[in-house]
Amino acid sequence: MLTKRIIACLDVDAGRVVKGQQFVNIIDAGDPAELAWRHAASGADEIVVLDITASHEKRNTLLETVRAVAKELFVPLTVGGGINSLETAAKVFGAGADKVTMNTAALGNPKLIEQIAASFGSQAILVAIDARRGSASPSQAEVYVKGGRINTGRKVLEWAREAEAHGAGEILLTSMDRDGTGIGFDCELTAAVAGVVSIPVIASGGAGNAHHFADVFAAGRADAALAASIFHFGLKDSVELKRHLQSVGVPVRLPC
Numbered sequence: 001m002l003t004k005r006i007i008a009c010l011d012v013d014a015g016r017v018v019k020g021q022q023f024v025n026i027i028d029a030g031d032p033a034e035l036a037w038r039h040a041a042s043g044a045d046e047i048v049v050l051d052i053t054a055s056h057e058k059r060n061t062l063l064e065t066v067r068a069v070a071k072e073l074f075v076p077l078t079v080g081g082g083i084n085s086l087e088t089a090a091k092v093f094g095a096g097a098d099k100v101t102m103n104t105a106a107l108g109n110p111k112l113i114e115q116i117a118a119s120f121g122s123q124a125i126l127v128a129i130d131a132r133r134g135s136a137s138p139s140q141a142e143v144y145v146k147g148g149r150i151n152t153g154r155k156v157l158e159w160a161r162e163a164e165a166h167g168a169g170e171i172l173l174t175s176m177d178r179d180g181t182g183i184g185f186d187c188e189l190t191a192a193v194a195g196v197v198s199i200p201v202i203a204s205g206g207a208g209n210a211h212h213f214a215d216v217f218a219a220g221r222a223d224a225a226l227a228a229s230i231f232h233f234g235l236k237d238s239v240e241l242k243r244h245l246q247s248v249g250v251p252v253r254l255p256c
Contacts, residue, residue: 070096
């Protein structure tokens with residue numbers, strides 16, 4: 001049985017890790033390289049660094065931050081924000097990333113997914129989907145871009161299928177409705193996306209305790225789960241989280 005992955009996310013703005021609620025009310029959470037090392041040392045399977053203002057500010061990802069984080073890591077590093085060309089992706093890989101993730105650029109130019117997959121392999125390209133549905137059904141959930149600022153009008157399930165067809169290796173699904181709330185992942189939406197694609201789905205948005213992770217792996221059919229606040233402010237480290245998951249029958253990899 002494949003193990004479920006726990007991924008620690010670092011949202012970066014101007015070289016600092018930040019955290020907000022539903023993409024607003026941003027506060028400082030620390031130094032990216034320091035936090036990345038801490039999360040990896042405490043059992044995170046992967047680290048994701050998202051430059052959350054790169055697309056909105058129409059600039060590329062800050063490569064100095066990527067290099068600093070990569071130097072500290074012994075687990076896979078995924079980088080996103082401002083990845084808008086094959087050349088930019090190559091620079092990010094050259095700075096030490098193992099994978100890149102795209103949202104705005106992928107939706108605007110799906111062929112870019114194909115180009116990156118052809119050059120670096122599908123396993124190296126994640127398509128991030130920022131989704132909002134309110135009280136609507138998962139089939140009515142819509143895709144947002146530019147750091148959650150713009151509603152594209154595209155349906156989440158439709159875009160997830162299309163992204164896979166273009167060569168995406170994974171889907172990083174963030175529930176904007178749950179982001180930073182600590183009330184739990186949107187298991188219904190996550191399961192709906194997992195049901196229309198054959199590639200792994202990473203759940204994001206809403207983690208508040210270990211039970212929420214168990215829920216999204218079971219009811220949400222997620223292959224991995226991502227969180228930020230729960231780790232940054234000492235609520236739970238990955239080893240403790242994994243021990244709980246193991247105790248309820250979720251297959252995870254514990255550090256030796």
